[in-house]
Amino acid sequence: MKKVIYTLMTTIFLGMVFMSFHKEPASASAVSTKPATTSPGLPAPGADKAASQKAFLAVYKVLMSPRCMNCHPSGDAPLQGDDSHPHAQNVQRGAEGKGVYALKCTNCHQPQNTPGENMPPGNPKWSLPPADMKMVFQGRTPRQLAAQLLDPKLNGGRTKQQLIDHVTSDTLVLWGWHPGDGRTTPPLNHAEFARQFKRWIDKGAYLPDK
Amino acid sequence: MVKLTVNQKEYQVDASPDMPLLWVLRDVLGLTGTKFGCGMALCGACTVHLNGEAVRSCVTLLERAAGQQITTIEGLSADNSHPLQKAWIQADVPQCGYCQSGQIMSAAVLLRENPHPTDKDIDDAMTGNICRCGTYPRIRKAIHLAAQLQEGGAQ
Ligand code: FES
Ligand code: FES
Numbered sequence: 001m002k003k004v005i006y007t008l009m010t011t012i013f014l015g016m017v018f019m020s021f022h023k024e025p026a027s028a029s030a031v032s033t034k035p036a037t038t039s040p041g042l043p044a045p046g047a048d049k050a051a052s053q054k055a056f057l058a059v060y061k062v063l064m065s066p067r068c069m070n071c072h073p074s075g076d077a078p079l080q081g082d083d084s085h086p087h088a089q090n091v092q093r094g095a096e097g098k099g100v101y102a103l104k105c106t107n108c109h110q111p112q113n114t115p116g117e118n119m120p121p122g123n124p125k126w127s128l129p130p131a132d133m134k135m136v137f138q139g140r141t142p143r144q145l146a147a148q149l150l151d152p153k154l155n156g157g158r159t160k161q162q163l164i165d166h167v168t169s170d171t172l173v174l175w176g177w178h179p180g181d182g183r184t185t186p187p188l189n190h191a192e193f194a195r196q197f198k199r200w201i202d203k204g205a206y207l208p209d210k
Numbered sequence: 211m212v213k214l215t216v217n218q219k220e221y222q223v224d225a226s227p228d229m230p231l232l233w234v235l236r237d238v239l240g241l242t243g244t245k246f247g248c249g250m251a252l253c254g255a256c257t258v259h260l261n262g263e264a265v266r267s268c269v270t271l272l273e274r275a276a277g278q279q280i281t282t283i284e285g286l287s288a289d290n291s292h293p294l295q296k297a298w299i300q301a302d303v304p305q306c307g308y309c310q311s312g313q314i315m316s317a318a319v320l321l322r323e324n325p326h327p328t329d330k331d332i333d334d335a336m337t338g339n340i341c342r343c344g345t346y347p348r349i350r351k352a353i354h355l356a357a358q359l360q361e362g363g364a365q
Contacts, residue, residue: 088252089252089337089338090333090334090337090338091338092334100334100335101264101316101319101320101323101324101331101334101335102254102257102264102315102316102317102319102320102335102336102338102339103334103335103337103338104263104264106263106265107257107263107264107265107266108251108265108266108269110269110270110271110274111274114251114269116250118250119250119251119269120250120251120269
């Protein structure tokens, strides 16, 4: 049961970032013309395209930082390090995002960070997005990533409120700010990241221009 | 005291919950078939099974193993009759032998989940187990052989 929940949550989290996989550019341009939070043509109360886009660009810098992006690779190997190189040991995603055979994530990654530099980081949910919901961050433009995040078919079925809840309190998201010895943290602190994410949505969830 | 089941035998271990399982196995229980290579989850020499999954015991804490089923190389079979053990002997795999218990424990997970592994499957499962003697070609050969033995083929 725990496994199912972890898989679901991870799926959902990753999905929120990735809407444009098959659909860019057509759907991205369609979505961008109106605030995503409202019915067509009716901006949400308080919608502000410039403020929303600006907030997402701040969010984007965090999502593309190694602590977040390294587990949202475009290929089927997780990434490592601040240079985001493919994981040593030929580690593979596997169908569920949990590795394969004798190289499953939890074979080395513990429920907590292992102390010391270059020791395996850890979290109870440590995994990649599953193969059928890859939620790729790597290589996405801000516009592509924003569109992907908003598409329930690509974000693990999350609503906007669930996206906000997820970035605010998911323990694997929070791990990015407690990544263990020798790892850099994302460019914003977590509270500011969550605030900017919410602002992006509250101001209309607009896609950046590019 | 921490309760631990190793190779189907129950133990009460008087050790700190944050002691690496490898230390417990080797220094407390005297099961020295499992080796220490790097202590950093990099080499695979310390691989054992935790509830059937390969874990690197050098970074797995005793508290994670408490109450769980641990299998070490000593418990893979009672009499060296596991297809991998037979195949390893037949193919004369080890050179110095230091990495080999880890290799076999990793291969056992592969064969359980994929009874007919291809060379690529073997790469995907085994690349994390380092052999400084370079016995990789024989490891590959022995895994294919064990797959045959497992289904009652070539003896
Ligand atoms: S000793 Fe555990 S992986 Fe090297
Ligand atoms: S046989 Fe010597 S390290 Fe593998």
